[in-house]
Each structure stands twice: as C-alpha cells, then as structure tokens.
Amino acid sequence: MQKTEVTKNADGTRRSLSNRNVQMIAIGGTIGTGLFLGSGTTISKTGPSILLVYLVLGIFFFLMMRALGEMLYSDPSQHTFVAFITRYLGPTVGHFTGWTYWLGLSFCAMAEITAISTYVQFWFPTIPSWIIQLVFLGTLAGVNLIAAKLFGEAEFWFALIKIVAILALIATGAFMMFSHSVTPLGHASIQNISQNFSMFPHGAMSFISAFPMVFFAFQGIEFVSITIGEAQTPHKIIKKAVNETLLKILIFYFGALIVIMGIIPWTHLNAASSPFVQVFKLAGFPAAAAIINFVVLTSASSSLNSFIFSAGRHFYQLATETPEDSFMHRHFAKISKNGVPVAAITMSAFCLLITPLMSLTNATASVFTIVAGSSNDMYILVYALAMIAHRKYRQSSDFLPNGFKMPWYNITSPLTIAFFAIIFVTLFFIPQDIIGAVGAIIWTIVFGGVTYMHQRSMAVANPEND
Template sequence: MIAIGGTIGTGLFLGSGTTISKTGPSILLVYLVLGFFFFLMMRAIGEMLYSDPSQHTFVAFITRYLGPAAGRFTGWTYWLGLTFCGMAELSAISTYVQFWFPTIPAWIIQLVFLGTLASVNLIAAKIFGEAEFWFALIKILAILALIVTGIFMMTSHSVTPLGHASFQNIFHNFSMFPHGGLSFISAFPMAFFAFLGIEFVSITIGESTTPHRIIKKAVNETLLKILIFYFGAMIVIMGIIPWTHLTPQSSPFVQVFKLAGLPAAAAFINFVVLTSASSSLNSFIFSAGRHFYQIADELPSDSWLHQHFATISKNGVPAAAIKVSALLLLITPLMSLTNGTSAVFTIVAGSSNDMYIIVYALAMLAHRKYRESSDFLPNGFKMPWYKVTSPLTIAFFAFIFITLFFIPQDIIGAIGAIVWTVVFGGITYFHQRSMVSADANN
C-alpha cells in the first residue's frame, strides 16, 4: 500500500490525459517498458536489502559500495528531492481544498495539513502505515470504480455523445506514433516521473518485523499491481473516450464518470486527488525523515548533525529528522504569501525531480559493486538475469535523462540537475579526499 500510495497520484488522475493525447494507445507500451525497468531496479535494491535488512534506506548501500562521498551526495540529493516533491504536493493540497472553500487562504490549509501529517509520522511507524493504508485505499477504490464502470459500458456498448463505448475504440485508426516520434519519446519522462516513489517500500523494510518475507512479497507484487491499475485505467479510458478526443486540460477520470451519467464526477475526482496528494505528502515526510536520519547517522559521532539527528525517539521513529524535514516544508506556506518565488520554486522542483534519475542510476551501480563484494548472497533474493538486465537498466536511465533535452519545459531542470551533480558532487568528493588525507597524516 505504501508503494502504491507513493506512486499512483495526480500523474494518473490528472496527467494521464496529457500522455494519452501525445501517444494514443501506444502509451500502453510506454508504461510496459517503464514497468519492466522499475521492476528490475526494485529487484536490485531488494537484493541488497535482503542481504542486510537492518538498513533504513537504500542510500546506505550506495555509501557502502560506492564510498562515503557518493553516499553523502546521494543522501543530500535524494532528501532535497523528497522535500521539494513534498512542497509541490502541499501546494496542490491547498488548490484542491479551495475547490470547496475558495475563501480560505492557501497558507492556512497548508499549515493544517503539514501539521497533521507531520504529527502522524511522529507518533509511530504503525500510525503512518495505518494512515497510508486508508489514503491508498481511496485511490485504489476510485481506480477500481473507473475500471468496473468502464467494463460495464464497453461490454454493453453504451452510447455516449462521442459514440459507442467499446474495446475497439482503443485501436481504431491505430498509429504507433500519431504525433511523431518526438511526442512518443517525450511521453517516457512524463510517465517515468509518475512512477517516482515506488522505492518508498524499501524504506519501510527496516521497520518490518519479518523483513525477508516482506522484501520478496513487496518487490515482486507491488509493480505488478501498479501496472494493473495503470493498464486497467488506460484501457478503460480509451475504450470509452476515443483517444483523439482526450485533452490535457481535463482529467480523463472526470470525463469518463460524466459520460457514465455521474454529474458530480468533478467533485468526486477532486476528493480523490486531495487524498492522493495527502498520501504522497505523508509518504514524502516519512521518507525524508528516514533519509535525513541516515545522513546524520553516517557522519562522525562527534559532529553536530550526528548528535542531534541520528537519534530514535521512544516511539521508535527518527523524530528529530522528521521535524527538520517538516520544517523545511514550511517554505511552501511562506511562498503562498508571495508570488515572487514561484518561478524559482518551479526550476528547483524540476531539477530535483530530474536528480531522481541520477540517484536511481547510482543505486544500480552500488548493486553492481555489491555483486562483486563478500556480502553477496548466492542464494539470496537475486536480481534476474543480472549480467544483461543491470547494464540495460542503467542505460535506460541514461536514455530517460537524455530525452529531457527534447522537451522544452524540462531542459532547465535537466541542466540544473547536471550543475548540482558537478558542483555539489565535486565539493563532496574533494571534501572526502581532504578528510582521508588528514587522517593519513595523523
């Protein structure tokens, strides 16, 4: 539920209209390819976690197998990415609430939701899991409602203002690249970012009572369930609404329920995306807290960050790390009081999203080092066809990053990710070298 809650969000409920309008029915192929490579990445992370389930995040393995500099760079990069994604979700939440209560200031809504979900995370991991279960369940029920409604309409050939609902609509006048090869390629990064958060399930393993059993079950089943939900939703949407009639401006879910004779569809979907954004924010706070704890824990024991943030509360959660992550999210309500920082936020958020690709690639490189180490378990939970699938997955992440430069709105973010990697990565590397030299001289 945590992985589903972190992955299925506004990218499906609101953004699927954009991806379908770009590629038509071939969007199914895009999600199939992405699902395959995300499954391989999760198997690589799962294999390392199976060998040492005591680790709180997969970044610990990057530190162990690629070195402290790479680990520190990845930890800070991933943590910042999580917090900026959390800010984006917090901004979205206020927009969805104002659908019903337009007079309430956005900053008040954001403070209420941030305070509530931060408190949920501070109480206990079990409470977080319970909240995330119900958040994810609402999303799943909405998707199942869409699929059941769509199947009924298609099997009964229901008449709509756009014609008859039918499976034949999906491949009627089919074209692999209806708007050209570039539109097809640009759908990959859009769909890629819809999968962000699937690795959240790995962050919960260390707090599970039966980690080895959970690792296998979660990794093997999660992606299949997500693909079923995405595939099922996409097939139903295109079966009821000919893909040539879908527009990016409106949620396909709203359009389907309206055609099914449910005039309250807009309000219903607004409720679903509100819970979806709340679910994502809940997951981002949980994950950011664990990652900040990991950053502090890997620093020398006499450092200020280690002493203050590498601690576990009586409730069994990294409370101090969760609090500092939540405090950073307070930037969002401050931004809501002024419009001057919105452009900067857009650029920074775009860059942080693009840096996820770099983080995922480093996780795959760490897995390759793990395979060469004495920690490797020949009888463990192994990544399938490793010698072929590992380099293919890394090459695919490189392909996704390159495609960002073909999309005008993603170019700034991609350049920002490169600048961050070169500058901060370089500073981290040389700082680590200076520390090693100082230790050698002493």
C-alpha cells in the same frame, strides 16, 4: 487474533510495519498525481501508445527494485538503500547521493502539496493555496512524528481509498464499454483505443517526451526498500513486496488508462482536467465527480505522507553518518521513545514550507511543473547510482548466491543503467525540461565537487579512519 510482537532495532527504531503496510506504502507513494492529475497530459501527447510507455518503464522499474531487493535481503537492517551506495561506492558518493535523494524527495513532496491545494480548491476556490498546504503539511507531519505504525495504518487506508476509486473507475468504464453507452463524445467502446491507431500521432518527439512524465508517475516505488528497516519480517516481506507491488500498480495503471481512452476518445480528452472526473461526469454521476475529487485528494495526501516518512528516514541516515561531535549528528541522529526520528522528520517537513511561500505568487500550476521536472532529474541520477552499487555488491563478499537475486543480472543490470541514462538524455529534447536537466548537471558538478573536497579534508584530519 494473536498480536505480533514488535521487535526493537539497535538504533531504537521498531519493526512495526506489516506486509500489508509495506505494500500499501509503496502503492500509496507511487500512485498519486502521476495517474490522477498527469495522465491526461501524457495521453494527449501519445494517444493509446502511452500504454507502451507505461509497460517499458514498468519493466525497468521492476528490475531496479529487484536489484535493491537483493541488497536489502542481504542486510535488512538498513533504513535506506542509499546506505548500500555508501558501502559499495564509498562515502563521497554516498554522501552526495544521500543529499541528492533527500532533495529529490523534497521536490516530490512539494509537487504533492501543490496538487493537494488544487484539489481542495475544487470545493473551496476562495481559500488561498498556502493555507491549504500548511494545514495538510502540518497534519501529515504530525502523523509521522507519533509512530511508524500509525503512519503505516494511515497509509494503508489512504492507499485503500485510491485503490477502491481506481477499481470503481475500471468497473464503471467496463460496463459503459460493454454496453456501448452513448456519451456526448460518442459511443464508449474499446475500439476508441484501436481506431485510427498511430504509434506517434503527434510525432516521435512527443512520444519520447512522455517517458520522463511517466517516469515521474513511478517515482516512489522504491519506498518498499525504505520501509524494510522497520518491517516485522523483512526477508519474507522483501520478496513479496518487490514481486507483487509493481504488478499491482501496472494493473491499476493499465486498467485506468484503457477505461479512460475507451470512454473518452483520446483526441477529445481535456488534458487540463482530471480524467477520472471527466469519466464519471460522462457516466452520468455528477456527484461522483466530487467524490473522485476527494479520492484524488486523499491520493495526493497519501503520497505526501510517504514522502515525509522517507525524507525523515534519509535525513536521519545522513545524520548518523556524520561525526558524533558534529551539529547534525548531535541534533538529528536521535530516535524518540516511540522509535521515530522526530528531529529528522521535523526538519524535513520544515523545509517543505517553501511550497506555501511559492504559492503566494499565484503560480500553482507553474510550481507543479517546475518541481516535477526537477525531481525527475534528481531521481534518475540516484537510481543509476543504486544500480552501479548493486553491481559492486555482486562482486563483494556480501553477495548471497542463494539470496533474492536480480534475474538475468548480466544482461538486465547494464540495460537498466543504460535506460536511465537515455531517460536523462531525452530531457534535453524537451524544451520545458532542459533547464532542469542542466540544473542537475550543475548540481552534480558543484555539489559533487564540494562533497569530494569535504570528504578529502575529513580523511586528512582523521587518517586513522582510512
């Protein structure tokens, strides 16, 4: 087998990630706690209509990815899509978005760290959460510090484990439903989904509140775009990864949800427990429940691995955009001999230490709820700005008429932006999300104002850069 030559970028990073690495990174970053831990809650809120929620969100995330893919296809040298926001919306918006997205990544990583401690305590309930979190954070940060290729390979196997688990669940569930297996909850059957179906079993507001929760499940899909700067054949990989990754994720989500609701009538689902564990226990495999717990542990580890990778690249990107004589540029705009932004990754991982500190309050479940809601709010804003930047790209001289164009742009682009705005508005109708939504507005006003004043002062001090 011929070994692929690794190309070195101008900044010292290396194009060592293959197509399988890129796709698995996206799958690994997306399919995590949202499916394995949070799906029980979303199903209990909406019943079978949760499938519609996943479908609608899947369509709009695909459109967003096509917009990001189009910009990256025109310039695959960028390490992050935030660079396009800076280019087309200006340095003030770019600086604001870069830090906001990095903060959102940190919140998501905190959620995964929290989930990891929950899964480990399934076997070792006496081990404190903070110790578990420190061990996993240190290990995965170490993987990211060595080389992008090692991260990619680790993510490939992490993601493969969760894919095998999902396929095993689907196969087991399909067998149980087709054979009409009897469980303590009744017969396993596809009719459990359609029987007494109601679009809004707990009211319209409960259905609406599921959208932000499922939105969180799709976060991380944009990691495809973050890996392009270190992908071996970027133009080829962009098309393949963007078009195929989300379809695969939807198949996994739909297959798993259908099986779960086919075996466990949704009215009997324990929202506080992993649906995967519940299904395998009903299938008569008590040992399999422990195996699935291992799988969901690797799933959360996979997501954390991807978040550390992305956060490190974004912190590095932010450092490169600062003046060369600034503290941040001198210390964090560096690439190691292995092609890795070591200082940026280290700082990003160090900031995640707040999670073990929060766990010392014995409020693990509350921590997960808080950080998940906060990350939702941050991501909505960033995604909307990315879509607006794409519209500016279409009006610029960079636009490639024969490039990887977003389909039906004149209709789908404004629809996607409007949809993200609607998702944000729904947060104000969900009591537990109101604080996070208000916090996002305050963050936008305060940090946005500080960023504007900072950029303005820099422009005054360096008028030759205007």
